Amino acid sequence: MDRDQLLVLYRNMLLARGIDRIEQELTSRGEAFFHLSGAGHEGTAVLANHLTPEDWLHCHYRDRALLVARGLSPRTFFDTLLCNEFSPGSGRRMSAFFNDPKLHILSMVTPTGNNALQAVGAAAAIKQIENTPLVYCGVGDGTTQQGEWLEAVGEAVRSNLPVLFMVQDNKWAISTTTQGKTFYSLPDGEQATEFFGLPIHYINGTDVVTANQQVGEIVAEIRATSKPALIVFQVERLTSHTNADDQTIYRDQDDINEAQINGDPILSAKQQLLAMGFTESELKIILAQVNDQLEAAKEEAFAAKTPLTSLHASKQHPVEIIHPSKEKFGSEDLPQVNMKDALREVLKNHLLDDTRVTLYGEDIEDPKGDVFGVTKGLSTRFPGRVMNSPLSESTIVGAAIGRAMVGERPVAFIQFADFMPTAYNQIVNELATIHWRTDGQTSTPVIVMIACGGYRPGLGPYHAQTHESVMAHCPGIDVVMPSSAHDAAGLLNAAFESERPTIFFYPKTLLNNSAETTSENVHEQFVPLGVARKKRSGRDITFVGWGNTVSVCEKTAEALEQAGIESDVIDLRSLTPWDQQLVLSSAEKTARLIVVHEDNHTCGLGSEIVATVAENAKVPVAVRRVTRPDTFIPCNFENQTEVLPGFKRTLAVAADLLDVDLDWEEAPEKEAGVEYIEAIGSGPADESVEVVEILVQAGETIECGDPVASVEATKSVFDITSPVDGVVREILCKTGEIVKVGASMFRLTTDSSIRPKPITQEQHGIPILRRRKSENTIVLTPSPPERRAFDVGLSNVQFHKGSRLITNEFLLGDSVDMTSDDIIRRTGIRQRYWVDQNEDAISMAVGSCQKVLEQEGLLIDDIDLLICSTTSPMSMTPSMACRILNGLSFGKDTMIQAYDISAACSGYLYALQAGYDFLQSTPNGRVLVTTAEVLSPLLDLNDFDTSILFGDAATATVLYGESHLERSAAKLHRPDLSAKGEDGTTLSVPLRNSGFIQMKGRRVFQEAVRCMMSSLNRVCSREQFQVDELDLVVPHQANQRIIDAIQHRISPKVFSNIANHGNTSSSTIPLCLSEILPTAPRNETIGLCAFGGGFTFGAGIIETL
Known part of the structure; x- marks a missing residue:
């Protein structure tokens, strides 16, 4: 080192010492609150002489002179001390901890030793870069006992990484002496010469000239070999540990004095400068210049403002990441893949598209390709980027953080969630905080993928936990847990796009689930973060689950459906952030909420969800949690099923919340022998x-x-x-x-x-559910005193059906593959009626309306409102209702309200509700309801499964206000209606001349039975009696199998006339009533229920008079 280089070094050391002096003065005066000195450690600044701009520094907190020599300004030290708006972390870090991405200074750690694994990861990322950069990792002698520091040295040696480990040995770990207590200072007083195969270079840090030469040689060797090196830099600590410490309590005064005299690198450098020809006066001028510079920097720092308080720990998501409308789904028309394959394909696509993406974890290389096969084939296709790690979760995550801080997009694999706690320090103290503590200057877009969960034999207390509540509790990281292949692909794509740290839990029992697949175009699928998925819609109770428990919620909802209870099932899938809006709106709608999760009960995420609902719901909501008790998961699977939340326990909780009686029918015993x-x-x-x-x-x-x-x-x-x-x-x-x-x-x-x-x-057997009347019924809002609703009556029904009788034999023609009996077995239909060339929907509707007006002794002028329900309108404008009105007016200028309703097969009930509501304001009025359905022209006769179902018919009914109730055949209770959106792929009826009716029978069957039963139960519950108290139930006549399924679920007789008419859409229920009402005994209670495309559905009750 020549005299000019030494002078620059001397000046930097003086700046660092002067910063210490001013910080100590300010803390002593109460103008600052924390100070940590680097006095005695200034010799590490010699390293700056041998670094390039491409090198990265992960410094020790006493590396203050090295930071100055690297280019960190004195103003930055004082800004950080005062926690002002210009400090690197906007007032969030304590005064000893810095970061500067432009200077390649990585965000310094507070938990000592955490920087070591990150330095190793950074070194792995830059190893192949030109100019042979290295990573400096500075630690204290006490830190060398940290397990993560030892892991880091081992990983650097194992992988030949260019890391310079510098142990700054001042012989103290706060008040504990370290001599004889480190890997290099042995109990017998000897010094080790190597560690993990690395030679230990002992350097006297007080002799900066000699240290400069030795450090330079070591750095040159690292660049030449790309291998690590280990220095023990022997220094003295010239002050107490911090301003809050008093070293005289535990340190001998003679030792302190000796350190001041012989252990000060600045005094040593000064003596060498004097020996090189500098004078005392020249050095005093330099000292004065340093002091003036520091005073000016201090005053500038005092002039800065207090930073604005931030309430966010994470980088804020753009709307493209979090808005529900941004979700992109797969397609049922493409080949399907399960969750395991979907995850693999997403990872492969990102490895192809972005060379910064790497995968690192245990057993993820081929031929194993992960213990569950998630990464199978990836290391073969991307050698050097899909890498096996040592068996150490902290190394996996710590190294990934280092890679991310220098620009890579690492994916870290933890084999089981049970082993995540060994990486907890790196996740919670580092990964989660770096964006926040650097005020966004440094990001760590690490995706930590973790297999989790139980529900399989052979799993036990260390292969079956989830731990999601621990992660969700931590600010600064996103936490997700999919239950389907689509959500797995979409959430993983979202995690890559978000560039936020993400904990990606995936339930191992769902990896090969064939029931929740998605299409192979996973690169196009996307799930917005913080957006839950509603798996099932209902109005009686809300279930919230994620991961494995989603299927538990769905199975419970299916069982409740048998009792006609509707359930909202919400798959949270994104746990942090989570969809508070959807959960809250659902809970307010149903007034009952059950959260089901695998994690244990106390402080589980369910607690947060129910607390949020309790705090924010505008109506009373009854809440329950079904969770794992505060215990661990046993390997005995029978015990495991009782510990984890299952179907039986969840259904029991739901039944209690819903005031439903629940019994269990035991499964039959197996046949002997x-x-x-x-x-x-x-x-x-x-x-x-x-x-x-x-x-x-x-x-x-x-x-x-x-x-x-x-x-x-x-x-x-x-x-x-x-x-x-x-x-x-x-x-x-x-x-x-x-x-x-x-x-x-x-x-x-x-x-x-x-x-x-x-x-x-x-093992749960078969649930038997029965609604019961309860005094504990939840009332959403207090019922204010209201006037009595006006009674509404309903006339007998008239109809007009197509004039062409179409038998099964006619449709079969010369077919030898099927008989009429086959059609009857599949549909219950023997015949149906189609229009001929002289008939249409308007003529049939006019005919049926004329019949009912004649039956009731009315003229069209006596009607106040005409409503037409139709699935097959002949025109959009004029409306069918107006055209029918024209046909009934016989040229007169009749003026009444008239409009159409398009609610598919539920249209009659929709029309009844509209008429009922009209008559509440006009109790002396009359409403003419007509259904006009001509579907045969919309049938593709080559689509046999659909063409055999539908017939043509129109009907007409008069509704009477209370003033005319005596003319009615039955009293009408207000129908209960609902709908949920469907894109038309399940059931669609096109406009005339634009296609044919299309239907997926299995899906329609499932939805129809579920929705009609739930609607029927709902309207009965509202009217204060049970479904089983009905005398007769009239469902929409869609298919005899659907009618039979409803009959199987309830005890009242279910009416059917589908054999003679087929499915006539919204005309089916009034066709049934045309047969029932003329001969029905008085005071019979009849339930009506319907389901149609859209999907629309509803139910109503009439009482015969």
Whole structure:
């Protein structure tokens, strides 16, 4: 080092010492509150002579002179001391901790040693860059006992990474002496010469000239070899640990004095400058210049303002990341993939599109490709970017943070959520805080992917936890947990796009779930963060779940549906941020909320959700949580099913909340002497297995332990063996077949005593639910005194059907594949009526209206409102109602209200409600309701499944206000209606001459039964009686199977005339009433329910008079 270089170094050391002096003065006067000195450590500044702009520094908190030498201004030190608006973290960091991305100074850590793993990650990211940059990692001697520092050195050695580890040894860890207590200072007084194979370079940090030469040589070697180096930089601590410490309490005064005399690198540098020819006066001038510079910087810092308070710890999302409208779905028309394959494809696409993306975790390289196969094939395609890590979660996450801080987009894999706590320090203290503590100057877009959850045999207390509440509690990170392949793909794409730290939990039991697949174009799918997904809509109760518990919520909702109870099922999927608006609006609507989660009860995320609802709901909401009790998850699977929230417990809680009686019908016992061999998987992610080879034949005698089939699962190919001696009576699978885990593959007869099989799924039996009247009914709002609703009556119904009788035989023609009986078995329809060329919807509607007016002794001028329900309008303008009115007026200028209703097959009930509401304001009025349905021209006769269903008919009904109630055949209660949006892919009726009716029968069946039952229960509940108290139920006549399904769920007789008319859309219910009302006894209560495209649905009640 020449005299000019030494003078620059001397000046930087003086600046650092002067900063310490002023900070100490200010804290002593109460103008600042925390000071941590670097006095005695200034010799580390020699490193700056050998660094390039491409090098990165992850400094020790006493590296103050090195920071000055790197270019950090004195003003920055004082801004940080005073926590003002210009400090690097906008007042968020304590005064000893800095960052400056332009100077490649990484955000300094407060938990000592946390920087070491990050330095290793940064070094891995820059190793291949030109100019051979390195990463400096400074720590104190006490820090070397931190496990993460030891891990970092091991990883740097193992991976040959260009890291300069500098241990600044001042022999103290606050008040604890470190001599004889470190890896290099041994208990017997000797000094170690190497560590993990690295030579230990001991450098006297008080002799800056010699230190400069030694450090330069070591740095040059790192650049030449790209391997790490380890320096023990021996210094003295010349002050107390901080302004809050008094070293005289624990440190001998002679030791303190000796350090001041012989351990000050500034005094040593001064002596060497004097020896080089500088004079005392020249050095005093430099000192004065330094002091003037520092005084000016201090005053500038005092002039700065207090920073604005920020209430956010994370980078704020643009609207494209969080708005519900930005969700992009897959397509049912494309090949489907499960969650595992969807995750792999998303990762592959981002590896292709962005060279900054890397994957790092245990066992993720081929041939293993992750223990669940999520990364299978990726390391082969992207060598060097998909990498196995050491068995250390803290190393995985810490290194990923380092990679992110220097510009990469790392994905860190933690094999099981149970092992996440070993990385908790790096996640919570570093990953979560860096954006906040640097005021956005540094970001760490790390995605931590974690397999989680239970619900599979073979899992136990360290392979079955989720820990999402721990992560969700931490500000600064997003937390997600998908339950479907689409959500997995969409949320992972969102995590990449958000560039925020993300904890991505994925339930391992759902990885191969064939029921929740998505299309293979996963790169196009997107799920906005903080937006939940409503899986099912209802008005009686809200379920909120995520991950594995979504299916529990759905199964519970399906069971409640049998009792006609509607459920909102919300898959939260994004846990931080979470969709407060959707949950709150649903809870306010249903007044009942159950949150179901795997994590344990106390302080689980469910607590936050119900507290938020309790604080913000505008109506009373009854809340419950179904969670894992405050215990751990046992390996015994029967015990596990009782500990984790399951169907039985969730349904019981829901039944209690809904005032529903719940009983359980036990499953039938197995046949004596018969044993079934079931499919098993090789791991907890196996939803199904493929039969590779069947090893036995029907009739063959086998022994316990004999292999019966070879199957392929996600982890391996293996043999399934017989659990008993016996004879194979039936083979229930075939080679190449995909068999669900738990499904029977072989039926055996046996004389052996059959040991009970281990439980592999929750044992709950069949639920029997029955609504009960309760005094505890939740009332959303106090019911103010209201006037009595006016009664509304309903006349007998008249109708006009198409004149062409269409039999099944006519539709079958010359077909030999199906008979009329086959159609009857599938639909219940024997015949239907279609219009001929001289008929249309208007003529039939006019005809039926004329009949009902004549029946009731009325003229069209006696009618106050005409409503036409139609799915097949002949024109949009004029409306069908106006055209029918024209047909009824016979040229007269009749003036009444008239309009159409388009609510598909539910249109009659929609029209009844509109008429009922009109008559509340006009109790002496009359409403003419007509349904006009001509569907046959919209049928594709080549689409046999649809064309056999529909017929043509029009009907007419008069509704009477209370003043004319005596003329009515029945009293009408106000119908209860609802709808939910559908894009038309399930059921659509096109405009005339623009296509044909299209329908997906299975989906329609499921929705129709569910919606009609729930609507019927709802209207009965509102009218204060049970469905079973009805005398008759008239459902929309869509298909006899739907009618039978409703009959199976309730005890009253369900009326059907579909055999003679087919499905005539909104005309079906009035056609039924045309048969029922003329002969019905007085005081019978009849329930009406309908379901139609859209989807629309509803129910009503009439009482015969």
